[in-house]
Amino acid sequence: MANYSTNEFKGGLKVMLDGDPCSIVENELVKPGKGQAFNRVKLRNLMTGRVGERTFKSGDSLEGADVMDLEMEYLYTDGDMWHFMKTDGSFEQYAVEKKALGDTAKWLKEQVPYTITLWNDKAISVTPPNFIELEVVETDPGLKGDTAQGGSKPATLSSGAVVRVPLFINQGEVLKIDTRSGDYVSRA
Amino acid sequence: MLDWQPTATLETLRARARLLAEVRAFFAERDVWEVETPVLGHGGSTDVQLASLKVDATTPEGLERLWLQTSPEFHMKRLLAAGSGAIFQLAKSFRDGEVGRRHNIEFTMLEWYRPGFSLNQLIEETAALIIRLLPQSPGPVSRYRYRDLFREYLAVDPFSTGAAVLGKLASKHAGTDMSEESRDTCLDLLMSLVIEPRLGQGELSVVVDYPASQAALARRHQDPEDGVWVASRFELYLKGLELANGYDELTDAEEQRARFGEDNRERRTLGLPEVDVDSRLLAALEHGLPEGAGVALGIDRVIQLALGKTHLKDVLAFSTPSC
Numbered sequence: 002m003a004n005y006s007t008n009e010f011k012g013g014l015k016v017m018l019d020g021d022p023c024s025i026v027e028n029e030l031v032k033p034g035k036g037q038a039f040n041r042v043k044l045r046n047l048m049t050g051r052v053g054e055r056t057f058k059s060g061d062s063l064e065g066a067d068v069m070d071l072e073m074e075y076l077y078t079d080g081d082m083w084h085f086m087k088t089d090g091s092f093e094q095y096a097v098e099k100k101a102l103g104d105t106a107k108w109l110k111e112q113v114p115y116t117i118t119l120w121n122d123k124a125i126s127v128t129p130p131n132f133i134e135l136e137v138v139e140t141d142p143g144l145k146g147d148t149a150q151g152g153s154k155p156a157t158l159s160s161g162a163v164v165r166v167p168l169f170i171n172q173g174e175v176l177k178i179d180t181r182s183g184d185y186v187s188r189a
Numbered sequence: 190m191l192d193w194q195p196t197a198t199l200e201t202l203r204a205r206a207r208l209l210a211e212v213r214a215f216f217a218e219r220d221v222w223e224v225e226t227p228v229l230g231h232g233g234s235t236d237v238q239l240a241s242l243k244v245d246a247t248t249p250e251g252l253e254r255l256w257l258q259t260s261p262e263f264h265m266k267r268l269l270a271a272g273s274g275a276i277f278q279l280a281k282s283f284r285d286g287e288v289g290r291r292h293n294i295e296f297t298m299l300e301w302y303r304p305g306f307s308l309n310q311l312i313e314e315t316a317a318l319i320i321r322l323l324p325q326s327p328g329p330v331s332r333y334r335y336r337d338l339f340r341e342y343l344a345v346d347p348f349s350t351g352a353a354v355l356g357k358l359a360s361k362h363a364g365t366d367m368s369e370e371s372r373d374t375c376l377d378l379l380m381s382l383v384i385e386p387r388l389g390q391g392e393l394s395v396v397v398d399y400p401a402s403q404a405a406l407a408r409r410h411q412d413p414e415d416g417v418w419v420a421s422r423f424e425l426y427l428k429g430l431e432l433a434n435g436y437d438e439l440t441d442a443e444e445q446r447a448r449f450g451e452d453n454r455e456r457r458t459l460g461l462p463e464v465d466v467d468s469r470l471l472a473a474l475e476h477g478l479p480e481g482a483g484v485a486l487g488i489d490r491v492i493q494l495a496l497g498k499t500h501l502k503d504v505l506a507f508s509t510p511s512c
Contacts (some may be wrong), residue, residue, distance in 0.1 A: 008286055027204035032384070034434040036238055036377035038287070039363075056363035056382060058374065059286070082193045087394050 226264030232467025277301035435484035
């Protein structure tokens with residue numbers, strides 16, 4: 002991979018730091034009145050998701066990371082690995098480890114497209130769509146007459162996620178959920 | 190659609206015009222006259238930390254390489270040597286690669302020279318100008334010696350602490366390996382990351398007595414505490430932002446020539462392009478530069494603070510990325 006100098010650090014650039022692929026979030030030039038310039042850089046570690054700050058001497062460089070985001074549909078799991086297929090018509094499949102799947106495990110649904118981040122052609126993270134439609138498999142019976150306001154109750158969805166839903170929701174209904182917050186949005 | 194709109198609002202640009210009028214009034218009251226000098230020059234700044242922009246120009250001499258000035262200093266010193274007396278300038282200046290929240294490749298430098306002034310007199314005048322431009326008082330003017338700041342905030346003496354200890358400290362604050370870097374690089378890093386953000390909070394902070402290795406075009410003098418050589422220069426900070434850089438001006442042509450040579454040698458070592466030395470400045474210094482002090486002030490930053498803006502581009506008609 003090419004090396005990138007601090008003046009090429011832009012939001013979204015993927016670089017290697019301490020052996021892990023990182024995505025640049027922010028890059029700020031810091032320079033004392035008369036003296037060496039530095040770049041204060043915020044990076045997101047793509048393996049852990051953590052954001053940290055590092056300062057580099059201006060002109061220093063980091064190796065680029067062979068990272069790309071691809072859209073893939075979820076197929077199935079064999080218990081060890083989770084299998085996805087590219088949506089570009091190539092039918093190419095990728096197997097994802099549990100560690101890379103992370104919290105997305107609770108938002109999995111067949112035939113839904115996910116964003117898979119590949120590093121050196123290996124999946125390192127899976128991002129669900131912002132909104133997903135899932136069926137309620139278990140919740141307390143809905144309260145008659147209660148339509149909009151009032152409290153909430155837990156509901157278990159077909160993917161395994163447990164979310165708070167309004168009291169009027171019944172088992173078997175399909176709900177639209179915001180995967181970023183885990184919040185109920187509406188009936189689908 | 191292309192972003193053709195100004196990066197500052199028209200209201201801000203009008204406020205900027207009023208502040209610049211105030212600057213001119215300030216100097217008119219003090220009998221400092223306004224000059225205009227070229228942004229192009231046959232010589233450039235050799236300063237290792239500054240990157241100059243070059244221009245190919247067709248002159249009566251044929252095709253020549255000229256340099257966009259990183260500050261109006263050299264031309265203004267030639268005016269001083271010619272006997273101008275006290276002068277100021279609002280000068281467009283250029284520093285390649287410097288773009289960010291606090292930087293723009295092309296910016297406006299307010300630079301002025303006071304023959305016969307001591308560094309202390311110039312510090313007072315600089316503070317008075319900044320206070321006049323701000324909508325409310327920034328608080329008292331406090332003065333700190335460079336070494337005292339390091340002692341207070343980092344518990345090290347910047348002049349006597351070994352390179353290994355400074356390297357370790359710099360690496361800790363940077364989060365990257367700085368152990369192979371020079372003393373000055375480590376000091377610059379610690380100054381930028383640890384000390385600067387704490388300066389100018391509820392006051393105008395003036396830092397004096399920089400390391401002799403960071404003298405640039407300032408004289409050097411001995412620290413009364415232990416005889417260490419320090420640079421006779423100051424920097425002024427408000428809200429963690431460096432606003433001005435003043436010198437007790439070096440008037441010795443020989444020493445100036447030597448420092449230019451050192452700079453270009455270091456440039457070669459670092460693999461940086463060499464910069465043509467301004468021989469007309471050296472000739473002017475040989476003729477004689479009056480003793481005195483001079484200061485360069487980033488007027489865009491003062492305007493930014495005076496108008497409560499967070500980004501330099503908020504006070505520029507068109508910042509470099511959209512020029």
